[in-house]
Amino acid sequence: MKQDTTPYKPIDVGDGAAIPHRSDAGLFTAWRIAFFGALAVSLYLVLSKPDPYLAIFKFVPDGILVTFKVTIGSILLAIVIGLIAGLGRISTNRFINGAASLYVEVIRGIPLLVQIFYIYYALGRFVKIPDIYSAIIAMAVCYGAYMGEVFRAGIQSIPKGQMEAALSLGMSRSQAMRQVILPQAFKVVLPPIGNEFIALLKDSSLVSIIAVADLLRRGREYASETFSYFETYTVIGLIYLILTLFFSKLISMMEERLNDGR
Amino acid sequence: MADNCPMIEVSGVSKFFGSFQALDDVSFNVADGEKVVIIGPSGSGKSTILRSINRLETIDRGRIVVHGMDVSNPKTDISKVREEVGMVFQSFNLFPHKTVLENLTLAQTVVRKRSQKEAEEIAMELLHKVNISEKANAYPAKLSGGQQQRVAIARSLAMNPKAILFDEPTSALDPEMIGEVLDVMKNLAREGMTMVVVTHEMGFAREVGDRVIFMDHGKIVEEGTPEHFFTNPTHERAQLFLNQIL
Ligand SMILES: Nc1ncnc2c1ncn2[C@@H]1O[C@H](COP(=O)(O)OP(=O)(O)O)[C@@H](O)[C@H]1O
Numbered sequence: 001m002k003q004d005t006t007p008y009k010p011i012d013v014g015d016g017a018a019i020p021h022r023s024d025a026g027l028f029t030a031w032r033i034a035f036f037g038a039l040a041v042s043l044y045l046v047l048s049k050p051d052p053y054l055a056i057f058k059f060v061p062d063g064i065l066v067t068f069k070v071t072i073g074s075i076l077l078a079i080v081i082g083l084i085a086g087l088g089r090i091s092t093n094r095f096i097n098g099a100a101s102l103y104v105e106v107i108r109g110i111p112l113l114v115q116i117f118y119i120y121y122a123l124g125r126f127v128k129i130p131d132i133y134s135a136i137i138a139m140a141v142c143y144g145a146y147m148g149e150v151f152r153a154g155i156q157s158i159p160k161g162q163m164e165a166a167l168s169l170g171m172s173r174s175q176a177m178r179q180v181i182l183p184q185a186f187k188v189v190l191p192p193i194g195n196e197f198i199a200l201l202k203d204s205s206l207v208s209i210i211a212v213a214d215l216l217r218r219g220r221e222y223a224s225e226t227f228s229y230f231e232t233y234t235v236i237g238l239i240y241l242i243l244t245l246f247f248s249k250l251i252s253m254m255e256e257r258l259n260d261g262r
Numbered sequence: 263m264a265d266n267c268p269m270i271e272v273s274g275v276s277k278f279f280g281s282f283q284a285l286d287d288v289s290f291n292v293a294d295g296e297k298v299v300i301i302g303p304s305g306s307g308k309s310t311i312l313r314s315i316n317r318l319e320t321i322d323r324g325r326i327v328v329h330g331m332d333v334s335n336p337k338t339d340i341s342k343v344r345e346e347v348g349m350v351f352q353s354f355n356l357f358p359h360k361t362v363l364e365n366l367t368l369a370q371t372v373v374r375k376r377s378q379k380e381a382e383e384i385a386m387e388l389l390h391k392v393n394i395s396e397k398a399n400a401y402p403a404k405l406s407g408g409q410q411q412r413v414a415i416a417r418s419l420a421m422n423p424k425a426i427l428f429d430e431p432t433s434a435l436d437p438e439m440i441g442e443v444l445d446v447m448k449n450l451a452r453e454g455m456t457m458v459v460v461t462h463e464m465g466f467a468r469e470v471g472d473r474v475i476f477m478d479h480g481k482i483v484e485e486g487t488p489e490h491f492f493t494n495p496t497h498e499r500a501q502l503f504l505n506q507i508l
Pocket residue numbers: 279282284302303304305306307308309310311
């Protein structure tokens with residue numbers, strides 16, 4: 001009996017933090033220990049040594065806000081770029097396909113840090129835009145390439161019969177893509193997009209190199225003024241850890257709700 | 263497009279997958295209202311010829327004309343052909359993210375440009391016809407195989423096709439569900455629908471078919487009325503096949 005009612009195959013494109021799943025007991029326990037441990041350590045440091053820990057915790061929230069802005073701006077733009085790149089990668093038009101593949105190969109072959117520098121200075125030669133926008137564009141151009149592969153895999157995971165059924169009803173290829181394939185593919189790509197979001201949250205620390213006052217940059221400023229390097233980077237690390245663990249949990253909860261939906 | 267033209271005209275069609283020849287000089291016509299049954303062993307090219315008729319596969323040689331439209335000409339707007347020729351698949355291929363009703367209204371609104379209201383009325387009427395109106399708001403995953411295939415037939419009918427191609431519509435079904443799908447197809451046949459049916463259901467072929475086409479290795483080996491085919495097939499391979507399956 002090959003009556004395939006749930007045609008979604010899981011796709012595996014992950015380079016983010018481990019996102020815990022309900023069924024993965026080991027990972028779930030590790031998540032709890034890490035998350036509540038990080039909170040407890042933070043609290044302990046602030047209470048036991050308010051100088052400098054309380055001061056550091058008070059100094060960095062501006063940076064957290066900037067880190068959020070960069071991360072959210074980049075992920076949204078990267079999703080748009082990724083969708084275009086993913087559609088390009090499965091296009092039968094040789095020019096479009098070639099351009100999309102070239103983009104993906106080139107971007108994936110250059111370190112993100114180099115891209116951030118390059119786009120920042122390249123953009124700076126032609127237009128004057130705030131540093132944070134250069135940062136978001138650089139991150140999105142880079143992550144768009146990975147996201148493109150996620151979308152390509154997601155679209156290709158939808159059984160061929162779906163496209164054929166839509167075509168045989170008289171729909172055009174683009175109508176079928178929009179009405180039948182993409183709505184199903186979006187459900188498939190949500191988990192890997194969650195992974196990309198976590199990876200992006202961490203990689204956003206790289207933008208501190210181009211004068212964007214994100215979390216890491218604020219930490220560096222504080223440390224260079226007070227020379228308390230060890231204490232500052234302890235706090236910065238703890239905050240990144242708490243943030244990524246928090247969001248990975250949030251994402252896994254969202255996924256579960258989505259799956260329970262039907 | 264004159265009335266005496268065949269609905270489907272297949273002449274001298276060959277098709278290669280790489281160096282493998284899946285179809286070898288296949289020719290047959292289907293008249294308006296005719297029911298043609300294609301049988302043959304697995305891998306003999308039955309699906310390929312069916313899928314060539316609405317250009318899900320492109321052919322390498324020969325000509326296919328559907329209702330006056332030349333499918334084998336790359337310039338022909340294939341959507342126009344597909345609007346007129348429905349297809350029912352072995353694996354149903356319902357859209358899992360849409361309800362049964364939405365499965366039936368989607369192409370009506372997008373392709374036929376009907377209003378949502380009109381499309382829903384037509385859809386409900388057809389769901390009644392295939393006996394599954396109570397599932398209109400269910401998602402396909404909640405339906406049995408037989409129910410899904412009946413919905414798929416209704417979805418195809420919603421476009422008011424001039425002909426429907428069936429590719430082993432009951433092969434993926436549990437035995438107890440085959441009957442309900444065949445009943446729907448028999449009703450359609452009685453109403454005069456032009457049908458090309460690939461099937462292993464020999465009872466159906468005998469009862470409904472005007473003509474039986476037997477294929478083997480990409481060729482039409484034998485063609486004739488069901489009586490002729492089932493009582494005294496001339497070719498040895500057709501005899502062997504019948505002995506195996508009956
Ligand atoms: N997309 C394809 N690529 C390569 N070979 C194919 C493809 N589709 C069908 N074939 C081959 O063509 C032959 C005929 O296939 P098909 O028409 O599906 O046979 P049937 O429907 O009679 O079982 C088979 O040998 C099959 O392996």
